[in-house]
Each structure stands twice: as C-alpha cells, then as structure tokens.
Amino acid sequence: MCHLPSSRMQRGFFVHSIAIRLTEGKNGSLRETLVADNIVTTLKTVCSHDCPDACSILVDVEGGRAVGFRGDPHHPVTRGFLCGKVGSYEEVTNATDRILHPMRRIGAKGDARFERITWDEAIELVSGKLKEVRGADQAEGESILLYYYGGTMGYVHRFCAEALFRRLGATRLRQNICYYGADAGYTAVVGDGYGVDIEDVEHSDFITVWGANIATTQVHLVPLIDTARRNGASVWVVDPYRNRTVRMGDSWVQVRPGTDTALALGVLHVLERDDLVDREFIERRTVGYDRLRDTVLPRFGPNETASITGVPTATLENFAAQLAAARAPLFKVGIGLGRNSHGAAGVRAICCLAGALGAYAERGGGVLYDSGCEFKLDLAPLKRPDWQQKRTREMNMTDLGIALTEWSDPPIRFLYVHGSNPAATAPLQNRCVAGLEREDLFTVVHERFMTDTARFADVVLPAPMFPEVADLYKSYGHLYLQFARQALSRPGEVRSNLDVIQSLGKRLGFADPWFDHDEAEFVRQILAATDHENFRDIDLDRLLRGETLRLNVPRARSGFAERFGTPSGKLEFYSESLVRAGQPGVVDYFGDPFNEEPDRYPFRLITPPAHDFLNSSFCHSKRSRAKESGEPRCLIHPEDADGRFRDGDMVELTNEHGHVRLRALVTDATLPGVIVAEGTWWPSRSVDRKGINVLTSARLTDLGGGSTFHDNRVALRSLGDS
Numbered sequence: 047m048c049h050l051p052s053s054r055m056q057r058g059f060f061v062h063s064i065a066i067r068l069t070e071g072k073n074g075s076l077r078e079t080l081v082a083d084n085i086v087t088t089l090k091t092v093c094s095h096d097c098p099d100a101c102s103i104l105v106d107v108e109g110g111r112a113v114g115f116r117g118d119p120h121h122p123v124t125r126g127f128l129c130g131k132v133g134s135y136e137e138v139t140n141a142t143d144r145i146l147h148p149m150r151r152i153g154a155k156g157d158a159r160f161e162r163i164t165w166d167e168a169i170e171l172v173s174g175k176l177k178e179v180r181g182a183d184q185a186e187g188e189s190i191l192l193y194y195y196g197g198t199m200g201y202v203h204r205f206c207a208e209a210l211f212r213r214l215g216a217t218r219l220r221q222n223i224c225y226y227g228a229d230a231g232y233t234a235v236v237g238d239g240y241g242v243d244i245e246d247v248e249h250s251d252f253i254t255v256w257g258a259n260i261a262t263t264q265v266h267l268v269p270l271i272d273t274a275r276r277n278g279a280s281v282w283v284v285d286p287y288r289n290r291t292v293r294m295g296d297s298w299v300q301v302r303p304g305t306d307t308a309l310a311l312g313v314l315h316v317l318e319r320d321d322l323v324d325r326e327f328i329e330r331r332t333v334g335y336d337r338l339r340d341t342v343l344p345r346f347g348p349n350e351t352a353s354i355t356g357v358p359t360a361t362l363e364n365f366a367a368q369l370a371a372a373r374a375p376l377f378k379v380g381i382g383l384g385r386n387s388h389g390a391a392g393v394r395a396i397c398c399l400a401g402a403l404g405a406y407a408e409r410g411g412g413v414l415y416d417s418g419c420e421f422k423l424d425l426a427p428l429k430r431p432d433w434q435q436k437r438t439r440e441m442n443m444t445d446l447g448i449a450l451t452e453w454s455d456p457p458i459r460f461l462y463v464h465g466s467n468p469a470a471t472a473p474l475q476n477r478c479v480a481g482l483e484r485e486d487l488f489t490v491v492h493e494r495f496m497t498d499t500a501r502f503a504d505v506v507l508p509a510p511m512f513p514e515v516a517d518l519y520k521s522y523g524h525l526y527l528q529f530a531r532q533a534l535s536r537p538g539e540v541r542s543n544l545d546v547i548q549s550l551g552k553r554l555g556f557a558d559p560w561f562d563h564d565e566a567e568f569v570r571q572i573l574a575a576t577d578h579e580n581f582r583d584i585d586l587d588r589l590l591r592g593e594t595l596r597l598n599v600p601r602a603r604s605g606f607a608e609r610f611g612t613p614s615g616k617l618e619f620y621s622e623s624l625v626r627a628g629q630p631g632v633v634d635y636f637g638d639p640f641n642e643e644p645d646r647y648p649f650r651l652i653t654p655p656a657h658d659f660l661n662s663s664f665c666h667s668k669r670s671r672a673k674e675s676g677e678p679r680c681l682i683h684p685e686d687a688d689g690r691f692r693d694g695d696m697v698e699l700t701n702e703h704g705h706v707r708l709r710a711l712v713t714d715a716t717l718p719g720v721i722v723a724e725g726t727w728w729p730s731r732s733v734d735r736k737g738i739n740v741l742t743s744a745r746l747t748d749l750g751g752g753s754t755f756h757d758n759r760v761a762l763r764s765l766g767d768s
C-alpha cells in the first residue's frame with residue numbers, strides 16, 4: 047500500500063510506472079513491495095540526535111528526497127514509533143532554509159551577512175588561517191579551539207575532528223556540559239556499569255522517576271514503564287515542577303530543587319528507623335553502610351528532612367513504606383538531576399538508598415541511569431591520541447565565554463565549531479557572544495541552519511542531516527549498536543564532518559591513510575581495536591549491513607549480578623577513592639552552597655529541555671516553535687506573581703550575568719520561589735536576542751565538574767502586558 051499523502055503523489059517527482067517499497071524484514075533484510083505509481087524506497091537509518099533512545103528509523107525516500115520517517119518496528123526499544131520531533135523529519139531534511147553552500151562573512155560579526163564561495167576557496171581560507179594562527183614555528187597551537195558536542199551522536203562524524211586538532215596541538219576540550227555531575231554521583235556508589243537493563247523495567251514493581259523528565263527526554267522508556275504498570279507497578283515522580291512525567295505518574299514528590307540528597311537520606315532514615323533496610327544485602331554486597339547510618343542519617347529525621355526539602359513528613363513516610371514493600375524497586379535517575387551544585391551528591395544519595403533497600407537483588411530493581419558506559423569501544427583509530435605531541439591546555443565547555451573573553455597566553459584566535467550551537471546552549475551567553483564578536487577571533491561553523499553561532503562565523507560550511515551520512519551509533523538508553531548507511535543524497539554542496547576534516551588535513555599537508563578512510567573503514571578499525579567482552583559477538587558484516595546488534599550484556603539477571611563496578615566490587619556507601627581525592631567518604635547534605643545574595647536574587651531558576659526541541663535543535667522550525675507556544679516562557683507560582691502581573695504578561699529575569707525577558711505562565715505547577723524556563727531557545731528567537739543561558743553560570747557541580755544549568759538565582763520584575 048502507498049502510505050504517501052496524495053498531495054505528495056501529485057507533485058509528480060517521479061514518473062516511474064512501477065513502485066517498490068523496501069521494507070525491513072526480521073534481521074534487517076529488505077523486502078520489496080509494489081506500492082503505487084511512484085518509486086518509494088524504504089531505507090533504514092539511525093537518529094543522530096543527542097537523545098538516549100538512538101532510534102532505528104525507516105525513511106521513505108522518493109527520488110533522493112525523504113517523504114516520511116517511521117520508527118523501526120523490529121528495534122526492541124524503538125518499537126515502531128518516533129518522538130514528535132523526528133516523526134515528521136522530512137520537514138527538517140527538506141527545509142528551504144538549510145545551509146547548502148560554503149559562505150564567507152561580508153557583514154559585521156553577528157549580522158549573518160555572507161557571500162557564497164566555493165569549497166576550494168573555503169578550505170584554502172580555513173587552512174590558511176589555521177597555519178597563520180599556529181605560527182611559523184607551529185608553537186601557537188593552543189590559540190586554536192575545537193568546540194563540538196552532540197549535534198550528531200554518530201561516532202565517526204562526532205569525533206573525527208579530534209584527530210586533526212590534536213595534530214595541530216590545539217587547546218583540548220573537556221566535554222563537561224551535560225552529564226559529568228550525575229555520572230560522578232552514580233559511579234561513586236555503584237561504579238562503572240549500567241546495572242539495570244532498560245528491557246528489564248517491566249520486572250520492577252515500584253518505579254521512582256527521580257529528576258528525569260522521561261515523557262519528554264526519553265520517550266521510549268515510557269511504554270516499558272507502562273508494561274510494568276500493567277503488571278501492577280506504581281510510578282512515583284520526584285521533581286520540583288509538574289512536568290509531563292509528573293502528569294503521567296501515580297504520585298508526585300514535589301521537592302525543593304537541590305535538596306534531593308536530604309530527601310534520599312531522610313527516606314533512608316525512616317527505613318533504618320523502622321528496620322526496613324535489607325540487612326542481608328547490605329552485609330553481603332556493600333561496604334560502609336554503618337558509617338553512613340551512624341554519622342549522617344541521625345541528622346535527617348522526618349521533620350528535619352521536611353524542612354529542608356519541602357516534602358511533607360506524611361509523604362516521606364509513605365514513600366519509604368512503599369519502597370520497603372516493593373520487591374524490585376527501580377530508580378530512574380535523570381542526567382538533569384545532576385545539573386545543580388549538589389547534583390552529584392543527589393545522585394549518590396539515591397544510589398545509596400537503592401543499596402540499602404537491596405534493590406539490586408531482584409531483576410528490574412536498582413538504579414537505571416545511562417547505558418553509554420557499556421559501549422567501551424576503542425576509538426583510538428578515529429581520534430588518534432598518538433597524534434597529540436604534547437599535553438596542551440584544556441578548556442571546560444562551560445568556560446567558553448570566559449575563555450573567549452579572558453584567556454591570554456595565548457588567547458583563542460581560531461574557533462572551529464561543529465555539532466553544537468554554543469551561542470545558544472553554553473552558559474554565560476553574554477560572554478560567549480562578546481567573545482564571538484571579537485575581530486581578532488576567526489570562527490568557522492559547520493552547520494545545517496543559520497544558528498546564532500553560525501551568524502558570528504567568518505566561514506560557514508554546509509552540514510548534513512543524519513540520513514545523509516553513514517555512521518556508527520551507540521545509545522545511552524539501551525544496549526544496541528547500530529550502523530546506518532547513507533539513506534539520502536546530500537543536497538547542494540553539503541559535506542559531512544569527516545569530509546571537511548579530511549580536506550582540511552590534506553590541505554595542511556598531512557599525509558596519512560586516515561585522511562582517506564570512509565566511515566565503514568573507521569568502524570572496521572574501531573572494532574578490530576576493541577577487545578571488550580561486550581563486543582565479543584558483534585559481527586562486522588551484519589553491523590555494516592545495518593542490523594541492530596545487542597551488546598554482549600547478559601539478559602535476565604539482576605543488575606551487577608556478580609560484582610559492582612567499584613574498586614571494592616561492592617556497592618560503596620563509603621568510598622575510599624573519594625576520600626583519597628579529598629572528598630567526603632560518605633554522602634552528606636551540606637546546605638545550599640549557592641545562595642550568595644538571597645535578598646538580591648531570591649528566585650531559583652531551572653532551565654530543563656523543551657518537549658519539541660532537542661537542546662537548541664529544532665528551534666529553526668516554525669512548527670516546533672509553535673508547539674512550544676511560539677515564544678520562550680517561564681512558569682511562575684501565583685504567590686510570586688502576587689498580583690503584580692498576570693498570566694501572559696512579560697517579565698524580566700535578572701542576575702549578575704544579565705537579563706532575559708520572557709512571557710510568564712502563572713501556574714501552581716511550580717513551587718513558590720522556583721521559576722522554570724523550558725527550552726534552550728535560540729537567542730535570535732528570543733526577546734532582545736537574549737536566550738535563557740544569559741542567566742546561567744559556569745559554576746561546576748560538587749563532584750565531576752559538570753554543568754549547573756538548573757541552579758541559578760534571579761530577580762523577577764514585571765514588564766506588564768507588553
């Protein structure tokens with residue numbers, strides 16, 4: 047059957063009289079079906095967006111153009127559906143405002159006035175500038191900065207630039223913008239390893255979604271939780287505001303932001319008081335429980351905990367009782383939970399709670415966090431650490447604004463950006479923009495759309511959509527490795543990240559076979575170099591044919607069945623290695639460390655992702671913006687509006703970093719004193735070109751040195767109904 051809307055059929059792109067539909071059979075084989083008057087080919091690809099689900103996608107292609115995107119029904123986690131963002135991705139791949147040619151700046155920085163140039167001119171210009179900045183004796187390599195993140199999660203195109211910039215001796219990038227805080231808290235207790243398989247969620251009988259807005263950020267977990275629910279599980283959600291996930295759950299624990307450590311310790315206090323911890327599990331599988339129990343728990347009685355967290359004692363007691371009654375309690379812990387000054391401690395405390403409950407003893411129980419750690423591929427053939435001649439300085443991604451405006455010796459004079467939009471997504475936005483405005487900074491941006499970062503570029507290069515490239519994909523939500531072959535031809539003069547980096551390297555005079563490998567060759571080399579047991583059964587030919595292959599991680603077991611990934615092999619309530627690193631041996635809540643000027647900036651600002659954007663991606667699209675109410679908004683509690691302004695009025699949020707104007711949504715979905723601004727809107731789509739990251743800082747988390755996007759202080763001012 048033809049699945050195309052008739053309008054598309056009538057456009058008459060193709061005149062073939064036979065139509066074929068290639069559908070994927072079991073095991074990735076393709077099947078042909080007669081459909082209609084047009085040739086429609088269905089090809090398999092993988093979503094490259096920075097999302098845990100790493101969906102396997104079937105794209106319907108007509109004459110090289112995408113006409114439909116569907117979830118692969120055979121992928122065990124994609125299960126035949128896609129999120130709303132990618133479900134109509136043909137609008138993105140066929141968008142008329144895509145960047146299709148290399149361009150050179152002809153206006154002032156930030157004006158987005160460019161003229162078209164050839165690829166040859168572009169490569170000559172960029173490589174010439176690289177040589178100039180590096181200096182005659184090549185001693186100034188650290189003036190060069192490569193800035194990239196998760197625009198594409200495909201290994202090859204995401205990481206290929208590392209090799210070239212290492213060879214140039216550039217400043218190195220510490221990619222701390224996303225998960226470092228949560229990761230540090232998680233590994234402190236359970237160590238390295240995923241633990242609970244997402245496909246085991248249905249075996250849990252009590253699920254706590256803690257600081258994770260999965261109905262938005264990990265939609266393929268939702269049906270798995272629904273299965274558990276049909277089997278009788280309850281779902282509790284711990285979050286400061288009523289997000290989509292709270293609306294989907296059975297109970298909501300509305301916690302004050304940044305107090306999760308106290309909340310988890312308070313619940314554990316109740317469990318210990320009522321003798322409901324799993325003594326046998328604690329004895330056999332953990333270390334240091336007594337220290338936590340004796341030195342920390344006594345301070346977190348229900349009343350103390352309630353006054354810190356804002357969670358009523360009755361809720362606390364009930365939560366503890368429900369957890370204790372569960373056979374296999376599961377904690378889905380968010381990455382976002384880690385993004386505050388206490389973020390790592392919060393995650394650490396939740397992992398301790400899971401340990402004391404013996405949650406890991408049963409299949410489906412434990413902490414579900416991030417499966418990325420199971421993909422231990424050896425990326426040396428791609429990233430070429432051997433090309434790093436000396437250890438150059440390092441920049442935290444969150445410091446971009448500071449580095450561009452303050453660093454000397456040497457200052458950053460050449461910035462290469464791909465797969466990221468820091469003018470929108472990095473903290474200290476005013477500083478980032480001031481840096482990008484510098485006349486003595488040469489900026490190259492390889493992009494799909496005219497983002498705020500691209501607007502400031504000296505050279506803009508056209509980048510592909512994911513179906514237009516081949517690449518290898520891991521997932522940070524499930525355990526399947528996938529290779530996507532190129533499904534669509536690249537429009538205009540679009541080139542892949544790898545193409546551009548290889549062309550630049552050759553023009554710079556580097557001669558190494560690396561500069562001629564294609565994606566499949568890199569995959570071959572990476573797999574050949576990898577000897578981790580998780581990849582033992584990965585068959586290269588099947589992978590390159592496009593089959594979805596599960597890592598060799600045992601099924602049907604409880605998490606960390608043999609040993610935990612910690613140095614002791616046990617779940618660590620007490621961590622010797624953290625003590626050696628000068629950190630507290632047991633987790634504790636030390637009060638709010640970031641409350642410097644409570645009178646001046648009395649409100650706390652949380653800035654989580656929007657449902658219809660992927661970080662700042664999709665903000666180019668009118669449709670996606672319309673789904674997000676057309677403009678940036680913030681949720682403010684009626685008590686804070688206090689009659690000074692009404693729902694729908696404009697407000698201004700201010701702090702020491704700047705000010706941002708947004709539309710107020712006055713609602714009891716948030717707490718008094720807590721303002722929530724969903725979505726990293728492009729500054730150019732925000733009032734006065736000030737995006738929300740004007741207000742966020744480069745402050746780092748307690749452990750791990752992660753970002754703190756959900757921990758900001760602001761003042762609030764009404765601007766009336768403008």
Ligand SMILES: Nc1nc2c(c(=O)[nH]1)N[C@H]1C(S)=C(S)[C@@H](COP(=O)(O)OP(=O)(O)OC[C@H]3O[C@@H](n4cnc5c(=O)[nH]c(N)nc54)[C@H](O)[C@@H]3O)O[C@H]1N2
Pocket residue numbers: 096097098196224225256257258259260262263264284285286287289301302303304305306379380381382383386652653654655656657658659660661662756
């Ligand atoms: N649709 C969509 N999906 C996405 C993304 C996107 O932009 N859009 N981004 C992707 C990326 S890169 C990432 S890293 C993940 C992030 O996805 P998540 O891990 O879900 O992280 P966030 O959505 O940032 O935050 C989750 C929740 O934590 C809450 N929170 C904030 N502070 C606290 C606190 O102190 N305590 C508690 N208990 N909760 C708190 C927020 O209110 C929010 O509801 O999502 C990925 N998926």
Ligand SMILES: Nc1nc2c(c(=O)[nH]1)N[C@H]1C(S)=C(S)[C@@H](COP(=O)(O)OP(=O)(O)OC[C@H]3O[C@@H](n4cnc5c(=O)[nH]c(N)nc54)[C@H](O)[C@@H]3O)O[C@H]1N2
Pocket residue numbers: 096194195196197198203223224225463464465466467468470471472492493494495497509510511512543653654655660661662663726738739742755
């Ligand atoms: N206030 C606030 N800020 C945040 C967050 C938050 O919760 N609140 N979340 C933070 C988090 S968790 C993250 S991970 C970061 C992410 O921040 P970014 O890494 O900046 O992610 P995106 O905004 O999605 O931008 C990715 C860009 O890559 C481009 N791109 C896509 N594919 C390709 C390709 O193949 N080649 C090239 N050259 N470009 C490509 C896209 O067009 C897009 O503009 O944002 C952080 N910023």
Ligand code: SF4
Pocket residue numbers: 093094095097098099100101128129130131132133265266660
């Ligand atoms: S953004 Fe996430 S849910 Fe949506 S298609 Fe991509 S991987 Fe799947």
Ligand SMILES: [Mo]
Pocket residue numbers: 096223224225
């Ligand atoms: Mo992220």
